[in-house]
Structures are given as structure tokens and as C-alpha cells.
Amino acid sequence: MTRQDIKYTRYYAEVMRMLTSHGLLVGSYDAAGKANLMTIGWGAIGSLWGVPLWTILVRPSRYTYRCIEHTGCFTVNVPTERLAMSCAVCGSKSGRDTDKFAACNLTAEKGRTVLAPTVAEFPLVYECQVVHSNDILPARLADEIMSGAYMDGDFHRVYFGKILSVRAAPDADELLRQTGA
Amino acid sequence: MTRQDIKYTRYYAEVMRMLTSHGLLVGSYDAAGKANLMTIGWGAIGSLWGVPLWTILVRPSRYTYRCIEHTGCFTVNVPTERLAMSCAVCGSKSGRDTDKFAACNLTAEKGRTVLAPTVAEFPLVYECQVVHSNDILPARLADEIMSGAYMDGDFHRVYFGKILSVRAAPDADELLRQTGA
Numbered sequence: 001m002t003r004q005d006i007k008y009t010r011y012y013a014e015v016m017r018m019l020t021s022h023g024l025l026v027g028s029y030d031a032a033g034k035a036n037l038m039t040i041g042w043g044a045i046g047s048l049w050g051v052p053l054w055t056i057l058v059r060p061s062r063y064t065y066r067c068i069e070h071t072g073c074f075t076v077n078v079p080t081e082r083l084a085m086s087c088a089v090c091g092s093k094s095g096r097d098t099d100k101f102a103a104c105n106l107t108a109e110k111g112r113t114v115l116a117p118t119v120a121e122f123p124l125v126y127e128c129q130v131v132h133s134n135d136i137l138p139a140r141l142a143d144e145i146m147s148g149a150y151m152d153g154d155f156h157r158v159y160f161g162k163i164l165s166v167r168a169a170p171d172a173d174e175l176l177r178q179t180g181a
Numbered sequence: 182m183t184r185q186d187i188k189y190t191r192y193y194a195e196v197m198r199m200l201t202s203h204g205l206l207v208g209s210y211d212a213a214g215k216a217n218l219m220t221i222g223w224g225a226i227g228s229l230w231g232v233p234l235w236t237i238l239v240r241p242s243r244y245t246y247r248c249i250e251h252t253g254c255f256t257v258n259v260p261t262e263r264l265a266m267s268c269a270v271c272g273s274k275s276g277r278d279t280d281k282f283a284a285c286n287l288t289a290e291k292g293r294t295v296l297a298p299t300v301a302e303f304p305l306v307y308e309c310q311v312v313h314s315n316d317i318l319p320a321r322l323a324d325e326i327m328s329g330a331y332m333d334g335d336f337h338r339v340y341f342g343k344i345l346s347v348r349a350a351p352d353a354d355e356l357l358r359q360t361g362a
Contacts, residue, residue, distance in 0.1 A: 009197050013190035020228050044236055046225020047201050049326045055225055055236060131323035134315050142312035145230045
């Protein structure tokens, strides 16, 4: 898909809506170079240390954790409503034993600026390089978060990914602004 | 100022533009109940653990650090271009020995949902309750971030503040969308 560079602030409301409804897909490569995908329903976009960043949370048990630790890169891929179903498939299998792209009928494209794959069919993609990571600290979590997200432990690593590229399809306005079924 | 509740995603581009140009003001109370302000030029807005959040960074040397550690609350206040000058004053003095609100000719209003003051004159205010905090880890920082932000150490604490209220003035559209001088 031919895409054009856009500002990281554009489509924010649409991205948060999709993040918190169907989810977005995080792309990464494993040590063997196999493209992997993980569904996320949580994340933040901002400017820290003077650079635009995506903040994502990844549990150590996830295959994506191993991938990002290896490459230091990830992508965030925003689907259309129609393609959002692929996120559900991605959320129910592990990249350890599944080719997520094939399972979702999606195509992996090489990132332009980072060592991570983007989803060719999706209208909006961010390429991110990890500039910092730290960890969720159990002792400092509010009770509501602890009971809602960490009853089984597996506390997230927080990845701060500098956004090196944001590209959108020419018809992203229409694709992202439509309301879901 | 009479304000109305809005979605946390609204005005995102305007908020990021102000954050990265003039800065925003973080409001907090100290242990004696004195209202304090700190200028921030970094931050992120997103949805983590299913709740909307502001992520801000505060150095342990700052008076605001002591305030937030005490109350577990803060506000983020977005100025107009005209009032943005107050941020510069706030950034050059410490709340330890200065009444920041008085020094900036600003009025402290009690937050509606949190134990932190909002800036009465500003058109857009977020009220946040800390649900997690962790720390920047020197060993995991990219060189560019380390040399740009931490040559003197004083590594930030990262506060994840659940947004309990976002309120905007009726003319916030006009006030926030105007371009600066």
C-alpha cells in the first residue's frame, strides 16, 4: 500500500478508539528474522525527551517480548474496521508456533527505518525504536490495576519507542473515520 | 472559568503542540496544602489498563515530586498562547520558596475529583490520580537520551495518572487552535 508521511498527532482520536475497541497490532522480528504480530489494547502516544514516542506494555511471557528485546524495534499497525477481525486471531495464538501474518491473511512489509515488519494491508503504521524500557513495579500499583491486570503476575515491561516514521494511506481519512458495526 | 466535560482524545494535537513549544503546567498540593506548579515539556496521553492516562516525568529534585508523592494526585493545565508566558516563569523558580500561582498571576482552583489544584485561567484542564509510578533506569537508556537529558543524573520518576476529569472552556476551540506569534 502506498502511504504518505504524516504527523504523529494526526488520527489520534481514531487510533485510541481502535486501540480500545478492536486493538492494534505490534509487529516485530524474532532472532531468526520471522515476522511476528501481537494484539495490543493499551498504549500511549506523546513526546518525551523531545521526541515523539509510543509507549506499549509487553508481558515477559509473550513471544513479542523476546523479539523486541532482541531487535530493539517494533511497529504499531492500525487496522480498518473491516480488517480489525485479524486482531482477534492474533490475540489467541502465539508467534512461537504460529506464523501470525499467514494466520491472519496479512502481508509483512519491511519497515523503512527500523528492524520490524509493518502490515501491508493496514492504512496507518508507526515505526518505533526503543530508547528506554522499564518495568511495572507491583509495590507501586493501585489496587484496581493490580486486581484487574496482574492476578497472575507476569508484570509488563514498558517500552518507550521513538517514532521514526508515521505513514498513512491516501484514503486513511475515510478508512479510519468510519464507525464500526 | 466555566468548563464542560470533554473526551480525553479531544484537542490532542493542540495539547502536544503547546507541550512541545511553550509547555504545560502540572498542579499539585504540598503537605501543607499550598498549591504548586511545575512546567512540563514532555508527556504522553493514552489508554493503559483500560483507563485513560497522562504519563508525566518528574525529577526527584523537584518540589512537585514531593507533592505528588504525598497526595498521589496531579493536574495538567493547558494555557492559551497568551498565557503561555506564565510557563516560563514557572520553569525558573522553585515552589519550595515561591508561591508559583502568585508569581504567575494565576488562580488556584480546587480539583473536582482529585487533591490537586487546577489553573482557573486556563482553557483546558485534566485531573489525574496516580495509579502507578516507576523510574527511569540509567542502564536501559539510549545514548541520545542519556546525553540529552541526564548528564547530571536526577533520573525521572514516571507517573501514570488516571484521568478522572477533562474539562474545556466553551471557547477552547478558538483559544487552543490559534497559532502562536
